[in-house]
Amino acid sequence: MSKTTTKRVSANRSLPKTPSGIQGLDEITQGGLPKGRPTLICGSAGCGKTLFAMEFLVRGATEYDESGVFMAFEETAAELTQNVLSLGFDLAELVAQKKLALDYVRVERSEIEETGEYDLEGLFVRLGHAIDTTGAKRVVLDTIESLFAGLSNQGILRAELRRLFRWLKDKGVTAVITAERGEGGLTRHGLEEYVSDCVILLDHRVTEEISTRRLRIVKYRGSVHGNNEYPFLIDEQGISVLPVTSLGLQHGVSGERISSGIPRLDTMLTGQGYYRGSSVLVSGTAGSGKTSVAAHFVDSACRRGERAMYFAFEESQAQLVRNMRSIGIDLEPWIKSNLLRFHATRPTLYGLEMHLATIHKMVNEFDPRAVVIDPLSNFASAGTTTEVKSMLMRLLDYLKSKQVTAVFTDLTSGGSPTELTNVGVSSLMDTWLLLRDIESGGERNRSMYILKSRGMAHSNQLREFLLTDHGVELADVYLGPAGVLTGSARLAQESREKAEGLIRKEEIESKQRELDRQRQALESQIAAMRAEFQAKEEELSRTIAQQKAQQAQLAQDRVAMGHSRKSDSDGDKTPSSPKT
C-alpha cells in the first residue's frame, strides 16, 4: 500500500477488482469486490445476503465467464435452486455446464459428538475439490457462522476459520462470506476480525409500513468507495443498488426542441416546445387538466414515431385511454403499434426505491424518448419528503443522462399556495407549467401559464386553457379594466365589444353620409352662384361693348364733323386725311 503514494494514478491498477455484476454495486465500489480476497456481507435475517452472494456467482458465470462455488450451510442445493429460480437464475443449468458447484454442508449439533481434537480439513477438501472441478474464481460461503452452532469447540473453529480465509486468499479466489448481523459488532461471531478487506452491510428497514433495503460499504481496504447508505432492491431480475448521486450533473444537453403536442403552448415556448431531455413539471389543483397536457405530449412523441412511456399512479391504462379519447386524443393506435407503453400501479404498492428501480428498469428496457409520471405527488404517500426528493433527483439524473424528455404532473392541494409543490421538486425541473382555476361569475375556468422555462424566452402570458373535443386549446384571456376574464365572462365581454363596435361603425357611416350630403349642398350652391355670376358677367360685358361702340361712334362723328367744316388747325393725327 505504501507504493500507492508514489503511483497515485494507478490506484485502480494496484488493487485488482472483480466485477460483481450486481447492478449499481460496481459503480459504488468503483469496479467491484477485491479480486482474490474475501468480502464479508453482513446483515440481519432476510436482508438479502444469500441472494447477494448468489447473484455474485451467477453474474460471474453468465457475464464474466468466471465459474463459482456456492457452499451453503443453511439451505440445501435443491432449496437454493428453487429459491432463486424466481429471479431468473437457473442454477441447475449452470451446474450442468460446470459453471457452478453447489455444496450443502450440514452440521447438526444433535448428531455430532466431539471426542477430542479435530480440524476442518473435510470442509477444505470439499471446497478445494469443488473449486478444482469447476475452475472456480468465485466462492461463496453462506453462512459459515452456522459452524458455530454446530460445533462446540470455539478454539478450534476460530483457528480453522482463520486458516480457511488464508487458504482462500492463497487459492486466489474472490470469496463472499455472509454473516448474521450481531449485537454490538457487525457479525454475531466477530467474523469481521478475519475478513477485513471489504465489509458490506445490508439492512432492511420498515418505515411507515413500507420497507426499504439499504446497503453500505463499511470498509474497503485499499480502495475508495461510496460511503453512503444506498437503497437497493430485489426484484425478478435480482439486486439493483441505486447510487444516490452517481451521475452528478454531467449529463449532456441538447439544443433540440420537441413539441409539447399543444401548438399554442409551443408558441408560448418561443414557438418550438420543450428542449429534448428536459424535465417538465405540470402542476395544478385537481381537475385542472394536468393529465391532458401529459397525454398531448405522449401523443405528439408517438406521432413523431418516438417511443413513449406513461407511468400512471392514479388511473388504469383503460381509464386513461378512455378519458383522453373524450378530448380527442386517441392513444389506442400507439399502444397497438408498441410505441406507447403504460405502467399503472398504486404508489403505496411498494417503497420509493422499488418504484425508482421499476422506472429505471422499464425505461432501460423500452428505451423511450418521452416519459410521463402522473402524478408525482402521489409518491409523497410512499415516503418522506427528503426521500421523495432524493429519489426524484436520481430519477431525473437518470432520465437526463438518457436524454429522455420527461413530463411530471403534480397535484397541488387547494389551500396551499400554488407555487409550492407538494414534494418540493420544482427546483429540479427545467420547465414548469402551472394550471390554475379561476372562479368568477359562478363558474370555474382553467388557465395556464409558464412559470419558468430554463434557457428560453418564454411567454409570460396567462392563457385560458380549454378542453375541447379535439384536445387542449389555449385561448387569449380577456384583459381589461375588470381584470382577467375567462369563460362565459370572456365571451360576454367579447360580444359586448362586438355590439359596441357595430354601433360605432354605423355612427361613422351616418356621419360620412351627412358629410357627403353637405358637400353636395355646398357644391350645388357654388354652381348656382357661378351661374348667376356668369349671367351678370355676360350682361356687364355686353354693356361695356355697347359703351365702347358708342364712344367710337362719337369719335367718328367728330372727325366727320371736322371734315365737313374744313378745319385744318387741329393737332390731330390726321393731317393727311384732309388731303384724301
Place this chain on the structure above:
Amino acid sequence: MPSMTNTESPEAVAGELWEFSLYVANRTPRSLNAMLDLKQICENHLAGHYRIEVVDVLEQPERAKSDQIVAIPTVVRKSPPTIRRVIGDLSKTERVLAALDIRRA
C-alpha cells in the same frame, strides 16, 4: 451376515454387524491415532461383529461431500441404523463408546 453368528461379545446382539466409516485426511498422526483407537474399541467390544472403512477424503473428495464430512477425523456409525457421528481423535474412549452407543445394556 451368516459368518457373524458366533459372537463372543456380550454387548453385541446376535447377527448384528457394526459398520463404521472413518474419514481421515492424509495419514497424519492424528488420523493414525484415530484409526488405532477405533480399532481397539471395536476389538474390545464388538469383536467379529464390526467392519471399519477408512476413507481418505483427499483421495475421495466426493465422499466428503456425499457423506457430509466437515471435521477430520470423523467416525460415522452407519449400522445399526440411526446414524451417529463422532468427530475428534477418539482418545477419550468412554465418550466414544457413549457417542457411538456401543455399550448397550
